Amino acid sequence: MNGAESLIETLVKSGVEVCFANPGTSELHLVAALDRVPGMRCVLCLFEGGVTGAADGYARMAGKPAATLLHLGPGLGNGLANLHNARRAHSPVLNIVGEHATYHLQYDAPLTSDIRSIASAVSASIHTASSSQTLSQDGAEALASARTGMGQVATLIVPADAAWGEGGQVAAAIEPPRRAKVSSEKIREAAAALAEGRAMILAGNEATRRRPLALAAAVAHKTGARIATIGRNPRVERGVGTAIVERLPNPASQQIKALEDVRQLILVGEEPPVAFFAHPNVPSVTTAPGCNIIHLASVHDDIEDCLEALLAETGASLEDLPLQSLDRPELPSGAITPDSIAAALGALLPEGAIVADESITVGRSLYKATAGAPPHDWLHLPGGAIGIGIPLATGAAVACPDRKVINLQADGSGMYTLQALWTQAREQLNVLTLVWANRSYKILRDELSNVGLPNPGPTALSMLDIGNPALDWVSLAKGMGVDGRRVTDIDGFVAAVREGLAMKGPYLVEVVI
């Protein structure tokens, strides 16, 4: 058994089922091992940003890591932005990065680069295999690292000779460390803060899943606190039957206003809220001066256990909690606007949908309009690096083949990783992509005033205009084997969404707005 085979078999035995790949010469033995070791589905992407974004989407929905397979430093570089997003989403991802054979590195061949430097910006741990005999153990350790806490990005660097060399042995699975329990002192401290009044529970990351969010909401309901999330969680379980929570606005000035009366802020799986970007003369910290911040449970703690304890401590009960009822908007008519799109989606969103949301500006009304839709999952953009929507939807669809994935996609950000549409066609993934074609980096237009540039000149405006020439998303999709259509009024939009929801496989709608 060579090193590559021992690694793949170790990963399969440890529960890794999917590898998103864009391999090169240095990874060919790993690719070949997939034929010799059954149990790993290998999904090809035409660009590494697709690989890593799909691994993130898969992890968020499967609750376990996929492997990636990337070609040396440049391949890792191409995947870096979406690994940044995976890191911020606390998604478990096991990166496998090929490297030159150990003895070849000294010659500084053209593709040689400092892989560790690149990986260090996104990886909780970096593991470099030194030989075929130790590769599987390195892989088991990297996988345990990826599975630590809520999840993290672990990178395994595999020299070609560690893959092709003989003497590989399958390594035993390594269990990640158990999630830390929150102390009873902390629970009591939080309960005492809640009793002070003017309190808010801010739930993030795993705390936005159905049961933890209901527990937190029940505590808030009992104690008179507010309960909120920030609009960039990796996965929110929402819709009919889930807890009703506030969503803090993203713009710093609005977030400051939303938090101005909060005197006790209890963080569950969340960090203290700060501005996404600094703006001149706007504070970075969005909580009010004097607000008492209690770090109740970190992202990687045992969130559900913590919230059960807080429920008991405060005498709250899930039975008393009012839950979201079915409350859909009317189907709109007339022009396509962000509001009419939102109403249409709220009216049509099917039960069990997975929404991969990279809407950016067009999406501002979408979240509210879908709150009363049947139960669904909503995947936000925790890391802020645009170009994740199409890959994220791709990975989610691989994880959940029986559910409909709806990718709400701004056009500017969609162009970063459009290649993932081809993977959707190749794998016949069940993804409906709705492209908001406003033909502009609209978010940057909005930001100009925020950063103190209310009167931009023609060059600046031209840098934020992507409408010359206009992108033709139907042609782009067709070029990658995905059918689609363009709509310019809301009736056409509703018809196209219905069509996309009714079919299996990928479909794209360009929504001219």
Add this chain to the structure above:
Amino acid sequence: MNGAESLIETLVKSGVEVCFANPGTSELHLVAALDRVPGMRCVLCLFEGGVTGAADGYARMAGKPAATLLHLGPGLGNGLANLHNARRAHSPVLNIVGEHATYHLQYDAPLTSDIRSIASAVSASIHTASSSQTLSQDGAEALASARTGMGQVATLIVPADAAWGEGGQVAAAIEPPRRAKVSSEKIREAAAALAEGRAMILAGNEATRRRPLALAAAVAHKTGARIATIGRNPRVERGVGTAIVERLPNPASQQIKALEDVRQLILVGEEPPVAFFAHPNVPSVTTAPGCNIIHLASVHDDIEDCLEALLAETGASLEDLPLQSLDRPELPSGAITPDSIAAALGALLPEGAIVADESITVGRSLYKATAGAPPHDWLHLPGGAIGIGIPLATGAAVACPDRKVINLQADGSGMYTLQALWTQAREQLNVLTLVWANRSYKILRDELSNVGLPNPGPTALSMLDIGNPALDWVSLAKGMGVDGRRVTDIDGFVAAVREGLAMKGPYLVEVVI
């Protein structure tokens, strides 16, 4: 004057004329400064791999750096693979990477990442501005670094408050250090080695430009040495009237054979030849054991001065040198094959063409078939990170608006950075893109045997097959505003190439092969 304005004015005064950009919030003041300071052309790309690859192409043809404008760590990550290529091409590139405001970094907002780590893998130097008062000086130093030697990648990190803060002052241009002269001892040593016989001059990088290559060839002609290049130089000036040189084959086993009789290897602007990848049981070093290697001039030395001295030392003369005469193949007919494509291009290549070559496997006959064409420039892929062809052509066309750029583009690698086609349409750049649609990662198919995998299984084969579904490059181009057509026989190919050569502006031909 704010920091951003002082930086842009400093760069303009130092001769930087073009900025390839994909900005975000943290770069808006730099974008706005382009309106207030005249003299910098700003070219928008929809993905950062387009930005950095275009900067490389521009630098190779303009002989001076463009600036890039990239959004934080993720934007730099997206541009990293082509910065790797620029580093290996010794192209002068000034990266400008936006960063959070200095006081905002401590809050670890979502887009915060370790920019220095990412940049260090590709940058000869990294400069971080600490304030608006010092930003322009940091910029002048970074630019001098980029212009050092043949050229290198320098990265300037600009916190948002260093851009928007007042008190900026224009900094004086800083001259880079003078190119080092090669010592007369080294010249004599090389001349003595040449006199030994069985010698080869291996010319690389700037030594493959017209005059240095002629000087080196004249020396070889006089002394009976061979003269060769490796097929991955950033820019070769070739065709009618240039020196006739060997091109070493890229595959290691063939390169070893080509070098087996060489006992004296004189390197001019080149490193000792090594295998591109390690293959089991094939040496990494491709020169014969016992070959005496003389490092006559490094990439960054004064190459032309060195070769003039060697010419004098050996008594060689440019007058005696036989030069390439016009020698074009006949126009082929029949099926599309790599050889018929090569003959057609050899027959049609116009004078002054700039060939951006990311042909990979299809291109193996192209170089030879165009050797006797009218004078032209050939841009190879020195760094080996695929996904540079379309951006490289884009940048070359910005640098040389009066010349025809021909991008020979493999389909697999083209998909990495296809977004640059949109920039070609937006700027109406004079680029003819010929896509070799073999619908396969053919190079990896060829590599399977080399790495010891002659009998790949179905999964491995499927990972190297990008024909399911087939990419429709005409639709992809149309989606980004570039006209094109598909050809399936050589008559159609010839007609399409003629059409593309006759027109101004971008055009794409999908060549089904």
